[in-house]
Every structure is written in C-alpha cells, then in structure tokens.
C-alpha cells in the first residue's frame with residue numbers, strides 16, 4: 001500500500017499509548033467522566049474513545065480529553081465540520097496524559113493554565129499543553145504576552161493595601 005509504510009510503527013505506538021493510559025488510570029478516569037456526564041461512547045480513530053452528549057457543566061470547552069477518552073457535550077461530526085483538526089488536537093492531549101504518567105497531568109495542566117492566565121489573560125494560549133497540542137487546531141486564539149493576569153493581581157493587591165489606610169484616615 002503506497003504511502004502507508006509508516007502505519008505499522010504508528011499503530012504499535014498507539015497500542016503502547018492505549019496500554020499506558022489504561023495502566024496509569026487516566027483512561028479509567030475518562031470513562032468515569034463519561035459515565036458521570038452520561039455521555040454516549042463509541043470507538044474512535046487512533047485507539048481513542050469518543051464520548052458525546054456529555055451533560056455536566058464542568059469542564060466545558062468544545063471537547064476535552066482524559067486519557068484516551070475524548071469527551072464533548074456536542075457530537076464529533078458537527079465539531080469536525082467547524083474544525084477538521086480538532087481530533088488531532090485531542091489526540092495530542094492523549095499523548096500528554098501518557099507522557100505525564102496519567103494523573104500528574106491534572107496538577108501540571110492546572111499550573112500551565114494559571115501561568116497562561118498570568119502571562120496572557122486566558123487559560124489556554126500560554127498553556128504549554130494547549131500550545132503543544134496546537135492552539136489553532138484546538139480553536140483557540142493566541143493572546144499576546146501582556147502579563148494581564150499579573151497586572152490584575154497587582155491592582156487587586158494595591159486596592160487591598162490602600163483600602164485599610166483610607167479607612168484609617170477616615171477614623172481620625
């Protein structure tokens with residue numbers, strides 16, 4: 001078959017990933033989220049499990065991936081009509097779960113989201129997991145580095161410092 005000589009290797013690595021994410025518990029967590037959100041599940045490409053009609057409110061981006069399970073409140077056919085590369089983006093997240101050894105992905109992702117918010121004012125565009133998976137492929141816009149979050153925190157801190165002194169002035 002022309003053009004498919006890379007397939008055996010790719011499929012072997014996909015098997016490694018599927019087994020890894022089974023053993024590290026992340027796919028189990030994804031299936032748990034699927035059940036909690038009463039999503040319908042079906043086999044997807046590259047050893048992924050597609051779960052559609054997820055009903056919980058959190059988390060609710062267009063789609064999100066836990067282990068080898070890709071979940072959405074919508075369905076993948078309509079999502080892919082809007083963004084043909086969405087599953088490539090989610091597939092990269094499945095690799096990230098694998099590289100992180102499963103559940104450590106969660107705190108690392110939280111730190112990356114916080115860093116992104118501090119630097120760019122949103123939780124995705126400076127998040128190295130989202131950047132690694134491809135911002136455009138995940139339908140994210142890239143915000144410039146503005147230290148928006150840092151500046152907001154600084155303003156809050158200043159208000160906190162100034163308020164007690166204003167109250168103190170008033171009482172004299």
Ligand SMILES: [Zn+2]
Pocket residue numbers: 089093130133138
């Ligand atoms: Zn993503």
